[in-house]
Amino acid sequence: MEHLVEQASDIAIMIGADGTVEGISVNSECPSLGCLDHWIGRDFDSFLTVESRAKFAERRRALEAKPDSAPRSVQLNHVDNAVWEFPIRYTLHRVTGRDSYLLFGRDMQPIADVQQRLVAEQTSRERDQQKIRRNETFFRVVLEASETPLMLVEPETGKITDLNSSAALLFGTKTDTLAGTSLAQALEGRRKSELIDNLQAAASAEDVKAIEVTARRSGRDLVVFPRYFRAAGELVLLCRLTPVDEADGAGPEAAQSLATLFNLASDAIVLTDSKGMIRDANEAFLILTDAAQLRDVVNKPLSDFLARGAVDMKLVLENTKKKGRVRSYATQVLSSVGTRANVDLASTRLSRRGGDLGFGMIIREVVPSDLIDGDASATLMSEEAMKSVMDLVGTASLKSLVSATSDVIEKMCIETAIQMTNNNRVAAAEMLGLSRQSLYVKLRKHGLLGNDADDE
Numbered sequence: 001m002e003h004l005v006e007q008a009s010d011i012a013i014m015i016g017a018d019g020t021v022e023g024i025s026v027n028s029e030c031p032s033l034g035c036l037d038h039w040i041g042r043d044f045d046s047f048l049t050v051e052s053r054a055k056f057a058e059r060r061r062a063l064e065a066k067p068d069s070a071p072r073s074v075q076l077n078h079v080d081n082a083v084w085e086f087p088i089r090y091t092l093h094r095v096t097g098r099d100s101y102l103l104f105g106r107d108m109q110p111i112a113d114v115q116q117r118l119v120a121e122q123t124s125r126e127r128d129q130q131k132i133r134r135n136e137t138f139f140r141v142v143l144e145a146s147e148t149p150l151m152l153v154e155p156e157t158g159k160i161t162d163l164n165s166s167a168a169l170l171f172g173t174k175t176d177t178l179a180g181t182s183l184a185q186a187l188e189g190r191r192k193s194e195l196i197d198n199l200q201a202a203a204s205a206e207d208v209k210a211i212e213v214t215a216r217r218s219g220r221d222l223v224v225f226p227r228y229f230r231a232a233g234e235l236v237l238l239c240r241l242t243p244v245d246e247a248d249g250a251g252p253e254a255a256q257s258l259a260t261l262f263n264l265a266s267d268a269i270v271l272t273d274s275k276g277m278i279r280d281a282n283e284a285f286l287i288l289t290d291a292a293q294l295r296d297v298v299n300k301p302l303s304d305f306l307a308r309g310a311v312d313m314k315l316v317l318e319n320t321k322k323k324g325r326v327r328s329y330a331t332q333v334l335s336s337v338g339t340r341a342n343v344d345l346a347s348t349r350l351s352r353r354g355g356d357l358g359f360g361m362i363i364r365e366v367v368p369s370d371l372i373d374g375d376a377s378a379t380l381m382s383e384e385a386m387k388s389v390m391d392l393v394g395t396a397s398l399k400s401l402v403s404a405t406s407d408v409i410e411k412m413c414i415e416t417a418i419q420m421t422n423n424n425r426v427a428a429a430e431m432l433g434l435s436r437q438s439l440y441v442k443l444r445k446h447g448l449l450g451n452d453a454d455d456e
Contacts, residue, residue, distance in 0.1 A: 170215060315431075318427075
């Protein structure tokens with residue numbers, strides 16, 4: 001029987017009605033419990049913590065109230081000589097025919113040790129995470145505070161993993177715009193594979209070597225000094241950037257001022273490539289078009305946001321290419337929610353050392369008062385023309401009056417289109433949705449053909 005009890009539990013204790021330990025058996029496979037024979041004849045509560053005494057007394061009362069109920073386990077913490085403490089999970093059983101109790105217990109110390117190790121491991125991991133966050137913060141602060149333009153590049157893919165504001169300024173953009181993108185895309189006339197090979201060759205050279213590149217957006221000529229270093233077992237390229245025109249001390253300050261002006265200007269500013277695709281835009285343009293963020297407009301044609309779409313874009317780009325700039329072009333901007341705003345668009349061609357950098361455009365919203373002041377002559381012409389029609393009331397039929405009114409409006413629209421396109425009749429016909437031949441017919445009808453009609 002004794003061996004059965006030992007095998008069924010780690011510890012078994014017989015307790016009398018007065019709470020005295022009458023007998024104890026410890027499983028030989030639990031040497032951590034030691035020899036507890038000195039408990040016999042002593043009060044069981046004297047080997048319990050204060051909290052465990054209350055739990056044991058409550059369980060005894062519950063068992064006495066319902067002796068036939070299924071035994072429920074209770075965890076008690078033992079103390080011995082005030083220094084040795086160990087947890088045991090017991091089930092209490094009434095001994096039939098005797099006013100005593102039999103406790104079967106399982107040693108919980110191994111589980112407690114595992115839990116303690118888990119807690120210690122979790123605490124250690126949290127400390128490591130805090131250390132990593134601290135080091136990452138330190139890295140970010142030092143990188144950003146450095147006046148030297150620095151950039152981290154993956155040597156195999158050529159992707160920019162990180163850079164500071166000084167480096168982003170040389171590229172003419174922001175850090176979050178370049179981070180995570182391919183370095184070759186930010187450079188002019190550089191193929192990805194060729195650029196990666198050049199960077200790796202320069203970084204592997206024994207003497208200090210560098211490669212020269214041209215930033216696509218800012219057009220600045222840069223010298224890149226790449227160097228290998230290893231982080232967490234992976235090779236990374238640390239690239240130091242130096243502008244070719246670094247001798248010009250006012251360059252960085254002027255570039256910083258222009259970048260601030262671009263971001264904080266009240267008028268919308270848009271940079272496009274040679275085909276009118278948006279490369280960058282400031283906050284004012286996002287507000288004007290109701291765009292939530294920059295990526296909602298970047299790499300989209302600017303014509304998507306103009307009322308006359310491709311017609312407006314073609315006129316602006318062609319005139320800018322011919323004259324170098326367009327001082328004023330009246331149109332409307334469409335927002336992402338379908339609203340329209342009257343604007344005045346100014347455009348200029350961007351180039352550096354013979355390279356085509358696209359176009360820069362300033363778009364200013366025109367309030368109704370500006371429209372009245374700017375179009376006073378057109379308003380007078382409209383009122384005068386309409387008055388001449390109204391003078392015919394009573395002298396002609398309504399059908400004739402309506403026809404005359406339609407002719408006046410048609411003439412005004414044609415004159416406006418000719419004026420907006422700088423007498424480019426092909427563009428004017430496209431703007432009005434007419435064929436070139438139909439436009440000539442209407443020009444003759446309204447006497448708007450000049451002496452150069454045969455030259456068109």
